[in-house]
Amino acid sequence: MTKEFKRPDGRKVDEIRKMSAKVGVVPNADGSAMFSFGDTVAIAAVYGPKKMHPQHQQDPEKGTLRCTYNMLSFSVTDRIRPGPNRRSTEIGKITGWSLEPVIMIKKYPNMVVDVHIHIIQANASTRCAGINAAVLALAHAGIPMRELVSSVSIGKLDKQLVVDVNKDEEDWEEGEGATDIPITMTNSGKLTHLQLDGKITTKDLKEAIKLAEKATKEVYEVQKKALKESLKIE
């Protein structure tokens, strides 16, 4: 890694933006949480387990984890038309896949656990913030889980790997341009989610995963702290 590399916002290459997390932001929900990377802010709420409707989607073998992801129309500079779109549908599905390995969903045959994720303010890495909020909301709802998952995006700007990509970096055009690699890992170091857009060598990708392993540990500490705070008795 070259020392001269300068990130647009002056962060070190392996520096995550200031994170914050809070549990219990939606009183109506069975579990809820907020998670932010700098000015990327996500909230998530969990409802369930409850009986799956429509009935034909019930699975007698195990419960269903149903995740939806949505960006508020004013979370980005160009207003998004409210309602689902192809991108949000896909991210919802991927979020579900990233969470399911740690959720003991087998305990809930014919039931569904609904996870609703909304991005209030976006400055890239929104799906990672969403997953981090969602797993906190699930824990807050008391859904039995093996462990937490933590998510972070790794970027390759030209030839430089960086942790926690922001919008300026996502739009990086110099040299080889930007490669965006959102990664989600369990606390024990297993991958539950990996995406990549751009171009990267196998060697660099291995390096990126190593970076993510270290960074997700930092995310985990923030998540753990938020959960502990929510249990504090006054």
Next chain:
Amino acid sequence: METPDLTGDRIKQYLKEGKRFDNRKLDEFREISIEGGISSKAEGSARVKLGKTEVLVGVKMDVTEPYPDSPDKGNLMVTAELLPLSSERYESGPPKFPAIEVGRLIDRFIRESKFIDFEKLCIKKGEKVWGVFIDIYSINDDGNLVDAAGIGAIAALRMAKIPKYDAKNEKVLYGELSDKNIPLRKETPISLTAHKLGETMIIDPTKEEEDVSEAKMTLGGTPEGVISSIQKGDSKELSIDEVNKILELTEKARKNVFSKIEKLLK
């Protein structure tokens, strides 16, 4: 979960004695809080809480074509989404009537109050005007989302800055906000909804109270007492006396809410 009949009957019985479960007076609002700058990507945004009820409202702007019947006026579009995140009662899918109703009520409230000076949002007559988009999202529904949305819309509009516009390339330079506010009238209008529960009229119902409401009336007006929009909702009839009562109740509440909002927006 819908409020059970037993609770509903008790609510009405209490109201007969002028009492509410949370000790409020009939015309008393829950605690109002307003937080601005929820999204730096919005031209203006606000989080409004009425007790446990919470909404997010954002204002976005874009340069669009004017409508043929108002070639020298800016456009307004208000949408509301009742997110499944905010209550177990809401499901995802195309907007159902309650969400459409909130959007429509706030749209007419803003439009008819003439709060926005649309003529000043004209860039080139018949060709280019600013469009103002107000988007409302429910975060937690504990009753009276519509009044929270009205307060949020007013707050977000007052805090909004118009983005810079590159007239030569016909491009809105998002992210580069000018120091220009949206042209607004000095008098801030307020939209309030009164509900009829049994024989009693109240404002700012909790979800439990809203569930046993038989009729409602949403009024937009200024604290000086000028009303510019009304909509009666739900199928129960109202007597003239009851309507008069609602007018008095909301007029008083409007003044209170207005002074609270002014304090919070300072």
